[in-house]
Amino acid sequence: MEYGYYPGCSLTGSAHKLDVTLKKVFKKLGHTLKEIPDWNCCGAFEYGNRNELVGFSKSNLKKAEGFCNEIVAPCPACYKNLKEASKEEGKPVSILHPLDMFEYSDISSIQAKRDLKGRLFTPYYGCVLLRPEETAIKNKDIMEKVITLFGGEVDGEKVKDRCCGGNQFFINKWATERLSTLILDKTRGDLLVFCPLCHMALKTFSKNRKILYFTDMLLYLMGETNTL
Amino acid sequence: MxxxxxxxxxxxxxxxxxxxxxxxxxxxxxxxxxxxxxxxxxxxxxxxxxxxxxxxxxxxxxxxxxxxxxxxxxxxxxxxxxxxxxxxxxxxxxxxxxxLGIESQFEKAFKGAISIWGRVYEPYVFLMSATFMLKEGYMQYMPKWLEYISFHLPHKTKRR
Structure with a gap:
């Protein structure tokens, strides 16, 4: 299937790896991602004026008109902002998060070339994928399912929805350090994330722990990469 | 009163x-x-x-x-x-x-990039918040960031 694609600013820079790996996963599953022409920033969490913030995403929905009916938005902030704008506008366009799309293509259909051999992982979703409820993803335990289905072990259930403090990173970094360290200390194994901001915050304070994007794991399972 | x-x-x-x-x-x-x-x-x-x-x-x-x-x-x-x-x-x-007009140097740079290009251009944001980042000790994280950050030229979107 062909989907409209809204990468958002992070995926063109600091989360470039998520962009590359996600496209590979979609290609492998037989889907094409078509980037919305001339998309603009969603405003993330930086604007206090709600109308101004929603306006950014309304503009993106306009740019997607006639281009696609379904938009894939991997960055949690972009996903939330686009979803809110589309609700306000009453547009027929669907905003999809990749983690929810596994409903359509059953995870067990992944032609796994490898298994995880009992390796321990903490799937970490963070805040915006799970809250607020109106914009949250539906598959709230998809990462756990994939880990166990392919022979891995899961840890960190209690902190999977806690906050890494990423939004405070460039304001009060001690706060982010404290919150990220709390998560790192209360979990075991490598951390699996989907949010570029969580990735940055946790990686910055992780010392030697591995912080991986979920898509890295999928590519490893599919035999596209040799190390994880 | x-x-x-x-x-x-x-x-x-x-x-x-x-x-x-x-x-x-x-x-x-x-x-x-x-x-x-x-x-x-x-x-x-x-x-x-x-x-x-x-x-x-x-x-x-x-x-x-x-x-x-x-x-x-x-x-x-x-x-x-x-x-x-x-x-x-x-x-x-x-x-x-x-x-209350509370805006950190980073937030200002973030919004500045959006008003110039319509998108966040990270090298610009880093440059504009360089004094804050130097003063507050962010440079120690640079080696970690360089492991995964990608650089590209800015793309200017059309006005909304």
């Missing part, structure tokens, strides 16, 4: 509207303080009660710049999720920050 109080009440109504709410939307708050028991800011050993901030806004009381929630809210929405009325307190805090 009465005039000052009236001005504050009007100002608070403006803040509430900025967040996409009306004053009466906060009258439903039960004062249950569940927002305080789940607030991430309290994980930082800073005592804060989001419910107090909502009632201050509702009653027309002044909220200071150094209010811990105004300074440290992480936009985690744990309060919203727990609230019986699903009040989006992080968005109220953002409106307050905007009204």
């Amino acid at each position: 009465q005039k000052i109080e009236k001005n504050c009440a009007l100002q608070n109504e403006k803040i509430i509207e900025l967040a996409g709410y009306k004053k009466e939307d906060f009258s439903v708050c039960l004062g249950c303080k569940i927002c305080a028991s789940v607030c991430t800011v309290n994980d930082l050993s800073i005592n804060t009660n989001p419910q107090e901030l909502l009632s201050s806004l509702f009653l027309g009381n002044t909220i200071e710049k150094d209010n811990p929630l105004v300074r440290y809210c992480t936009n985690c929405y744990r309060c919203t999720s727990a609230c019986p009325w699903k009040i989006r307190i992080p968005e109220v805090v953002r409106a307050l920050r905007e009204d």
Whole structure:
């Protein structure tokens, strides 16, 4: 299937790896991602004026008109902002998060070339994928399912929805350090994330722990990469 | 004195509207303080009660710049999720920050990039917040960032 694609600013820079790996996963599953022409920033969490913030995403929905009916938005902030704008506008366009799309293509259909051999992982979703409820993803335990289905072990259930403090990173970094360290200390194994901001915050304070994007794991399972 | 109080009440109504709410939307708050028991800011050993901030806004009381929630809210929405009325307190805090003119050098650079290119261009944001980052010791993280950050030329989007 062909989907409209809204990468958002992070995926063109600091989360470039998520962009590359996600496209590979979609290609492998037989889907094409078509980037919305001339998309603009969603405003993330930086604007206090709600109308101004929603306006950014309304503009993106306009740019997607006639281009696609379904938009894939991997960055949690972009996903939330686009979803809110589309609700306000009453547009027929669907905003999809990749983690929810596994409903359509059953995870067990992944032609796994490898298994995880009992390796321990903490799937970490963070805040915006799970809250607020109106914009949250539906598959709230998809990462756990994939880990166990392919022979891995899961840890960190209690902190999977806690906050890494990423939004405070460039304001009060001690706060982010404290919150990220709390998560790192209360979990075991490598951390699996989907949010570029969580990735940055946790990686910055992780010392030697591995912080991986979920898509890295999928590519490893599919035999596209040799190390994880 | 009465005039000052009236001005504050009007100002608070403006803040509430900025967040996409009306004053009466906060009258439903039960004062249950569940927002305080789940607030991430309290994980930082800073005592804060989001419910107090909502009632201050509702009653027309002044909220200071150094209010811990105004300074440290992480936009985690744990309060919203727990609230019986699903009040989006992080968005109220953002409106307050905007009204109080609180903007870090990074936030200013972030918005600056959006107004120039329509997108966030990270090298610009880093450059514009360089003095802050140097002073606050962010450079120590550079080796870690360079492991995964990609550089590209800016793309200018059409005006909205």
